[in-house]
Amino acid sequence: MNDNESSRLREIAHNLGERVKELNCLYGITRLVERGNPSLDTIMQGVVDLIPPAWQYPEVTCACIRLKDGRYKTAGFKTTRWKQMEDIIVNEAVAGTLEVYYLKDMPASDEGPFLKEERNLIHVVAERLGRIIEHRLAESRLESLYVEEKQLRERVQAEMQRRIDFTRNLIHELKTPLTSLMATSQLLYEEETNRKLGKLARYVWEGANSLNTRIDELHDVIKGEIGKLKLEVKPIDLADLLTSVVNETQALAGQHDVVLRLQIAGPLPPVRADAARVRQVVLNLLNNAFKYAAEGGRVDIRGTARRNFVKVEVRDQGPGIALSEQERLFEPGYQVAHHAEAVAGLGIGLALCKLLVELHGGKIWVKSQPGKGSSFFFTLPAEAGGVVPS
Ligand code: ADP
Numbered sequence: 001m002n003d004n005e006s007s008r009l010r011e012i013a014h015n016l017g018e019r020v021k022e023l024n025c026l027y028g029i030t031r032l033v034e035r036g037n038p039s040l041d042t043i044m045q046g047v048v049d050l051i052p053p054a055w056q057y058p059e060v061t062c063a064c065i066r067l068k069d070g071r072y073k074t075a076g077f078k079t080t081r082w083k084q085m086e087d088i089i090v091n092e093a094v095a096g097t098l099e100v101y102y103l104k105d106m107p108a109s110d111e112g113p114f115l116k117e118e119r120n121l122i123h124v125v126a127e128r129l130g131r132i133i134e135h136r137l138a139e140s141r142l143e144s145l146y147v148e149e150k151q152l153r154e155r156v157q158a159e160m161q162r163r164i165d166f167t168r169n170l171i172h173e174l175k176t177p178l179t180s181l182m183a184t185s186q187l188l189y190e191e192e193t194n195r196k197l198g199k200l201a202r203y204v205w206e207g208a209n210s211l212n213t214r215i216d217e218l219h220d221v222i223k224g225e226i227g228k229l230k231l232e233v234k235p236i237d238l239a240d241l242l243t244s245v246v247n248e249t250q251a252l253a254g255q256h257d258v259v260l261r262l263q264i265a266g267p268l269p270p271v272r273a274d275a276a277r278v279r280q281v282v283l284n285l286l287n288n289a290f291k292y293a294a295e296g297g298r299v300d301i302r303g304t305a306r307r308n309f310v311k312v313e314v315r316d317q318g319p320g321i322a323l324s325e326q327e328r329l330f331e332p333g334y335q336v337a338h339h340a341e342a343v344a345g346l347g348i349g350l351a352l353c354k355l356l357v358e359l360h361g362g363k364i365w366v367k368s369q370p371g372k373g374s375s376f377f378f379t380l381p382a383e384a385g386g387v388v389p390s
Pocket of ligand 1: 316319320321334335336337346348349350351374
């Protein structure tokens with residue numbers, strides 16, 4: 001090997017050594033960030049300490065990171081005129097600088113005494129610092145958002161509990177006098193021999209009963225909305241249930257001058273349901289149908305078996321409901337404007353039906369055309385493996 005070749009080899013080895021130092025510096029930064037969960041201060045100080053060994057003359061190199069909230073320096077740091085500097089960019093704005101200094105004059109190279117590879121390295125390290133800071137900022141923002149969200153959730157829960165307690169007390173306050181009003185008016189109506197007074201007592205009794213039902217419905221809607229409405233399900237025969245509700249309500253239909261007809265389309269499979277709650281749904285739909293059916297009109301109720309559910313339809317020949325109203329019909333408190341004037345109500349009957357049907361795993365919907373009456377449908381899932389009776 002001649003002199004030329006051996007000095008070329010030495011140069012290559014030297015350059016390789018420099019690249020290894022740079023790689024060590026970058027690898028050191030990665031380890032620093034990934035080991036445990038170091039504070040930003042620890043990372044910044046660690047990075048600044050990794051700089052001198054990566055430069056060509058470590059013994060005369062010092063470095064510093066300047067940020068808005070802190071300064072991190074190598075031991076014996078001093079500013080000199082042999083300086084290399086790079087901005088640290090965080091979220092697209094300059095957040096600080098990374099500076100490297102030689103403590104004394106060194107042989108001239110690509111950029112003063114510094115190598116072009118050192119320019120690349122300071123650039124890469126400053127960029128890495130920017131990403132680390134951005135990541136930390138995002139993490140602490142996330143943490144404070146989490147704390148805020150937790151506090152908000154706790155406040156909402158406390159407020160909900162306060163309202164639940166208030167409603168429970170209110171319902172109790174309303175029902176206590178109402179219960180005795182119902183009992184005494186019923187007694188009066190049954191015992192009163194004077195026909196006129198007996199009739200008045202019956203009005204009071206019916207009014208008190210209807211108020212009692214409304215309060216119960218309101219209570220159920222509130223319980224349903226907070227997930228506290230529970231069902232007692234068992235296999236029930238829907239055809240039996242519909243028949244008994246229809247028999248019970250024939251008199252009421254008569255009072256409205258409406259003909260009520262039940263049709264069971266073929267045998268129905270048993271459904272898993274809370275019979276009292278399904279009754280409540282059917283009664284609500286029938287009551288509405290009676291209210292709106294034209295005098296002398298018809299109300300039809302029909303039960304049909306489908307593949308794995310049973311469908312019930314309550315149809316009237318009343319004024320119908322505009323398409324624009326249909327979407328909101330099942331919301332608590334929603335009332336069709338021009339009906340509300342004619343018929344007093346709170347707009348909770350259908351909301352309760354929806355709650356109850358959906359609690360059973362069924363669906364409820366309406367099909368209606370103004371002037372052509374309305375059909376309310378609901379489904380209940382058939383009991384798993386339930387057999388359609390032959
Ligand atoms: P409420 O509890 O006040 O009776 P509902 O929740 O039962 O109210 O009904 C909501 C709205 O839908 C009411 O404004 C009512 O007028 C209207 N509605 C319900 N059933 C019918 C029907 N069969 N025909 C026409 N309008 C109806």
